[in-house]
Amino acid sequence: MYLSSSPSSVSHPLAAYGWDEDLEAEFASYAAQGLLPGRVVRVDRGQCDVVTADGVVRADTAFVTPHDPMRVICTGDWAAVDPEGSSPRYVRAYLPRRTAFVRSTSSKRSEGQILAANVDHAIIAVSLAVELDLGRIERFLALAWESAE
Template sequence: MQRRELGWDDTWEETWADACRPGLVPARVTRIDKGGLSVDGADVSFGRQLIVAGKKARDAVVGDWCGLDPDTARIELRLPRRSVLERRSPGADRDDLALSAKAVAANLDHLLVLQPLDVGVNPARLVRELVIAWESGAQPAVVLTKSDQVDASALAEARAAAGAAAPGVDVVAVSNLTGHGLHELRPLLRPGITVALLGASGAGKSSLVNALAGRRVALTGNVRESDLRGRHTTVTGQLLALRDGGLLIDTPGIRGVGLWRAWDGLAMAFSDVESVADTCRFEDCAHTGEAGCSVVDAIEADRLELYRSLSAELTRLDEQLEIRTRDVQRETNQRSRRKAQRRRPPT
């Protein structure tokens, strides 16, 4: 594909002019496998050879624009991201130096947050995913999948529940089987625009990818009857060209949605809470029943509890990161002192 078809524009051209090095050409990462990366838009062909990321681009993910050395098939730099979908690395805690963010996709324009209707809208997960979506810098939309599996009454209830959990966000109900509602997503899939999907395994991501692409590009799998969880049919991220000229990043389904430094995302996902909070009597109101608290009176108890829970989680994360930073700094200082002592001449 040509770079313009991959989302390259005048702003990227300016960024490239500031960051590029002689001999490099811009290219976009379209797929990541264990053996390396695949790129497109570089006006060079490597056949089936995978690209190797140099030291300054080892954190590249699908959707990144990079500087490629066509002679060595190495990515030598990564351009600054406009947006990035990331979550907390699973299984990390304060004693684990793996406490970090895991980037999933980069340079997104829209992020579709999927909720499957066969099991019903999960407000707690939806809100958590919306916090991540807003924090990414992309514009989120909620997509209720498998609408063919519910009746009109249940669909209306699901729309209302999703709308309450996602104020100010478009909610679209689709069926990959019948094609119902897919036309409502077409305005988001304009040429050069990049869209990604976020949802649990079994939410119908792979089927939606195939429906939007107009061809079979992703494997689909059944949902286990024992626990209604889907099997991971997408095991690697990839950027796909859609029939209308848009671009879609298909990412593996995730069961755990760990937040990572998402205070801005929290504020945008709970814009209703934040706007009412400005009228509270005290600036440091915790919204737990203080005198003059406007939030408790205006926001439903379940939604306010979700806000408190996510806020507490982000606070704990900040505390964990602060502790780790102090521990790392202490270890660094100790190593420096030991080196200085070894260099000191004997008395």
């Protein structure tokens, strides 16, 4: 994650998750609407867990679910969520991604599937309990390389 050393972003409760002055500036219009910033840490079945300054909240993704699989919300995205008291809570928007890990889908269509967003570092780890599969490591490296572009 990118951590800024500026005083205003370091004191922000989301600084440990990568919140910085640039994100704060991008989020300003959503803050003016009363929405809260948060980092998506889990997505499943139209719901997601978002870390906010108040802790982890569960939110529905119905408003940010496009038909394009490259634009669906994913782990690592910075989201604008409804404030406390909204029931149910929704992700209303998400900020533009700085980076994205993308893989090819298993379908016959040539489209990608987004795996994670806003990742600055990746570690490739494989088990040494079985014979090393160099082809598999090569695919992981290719994924990381292509996603960094």
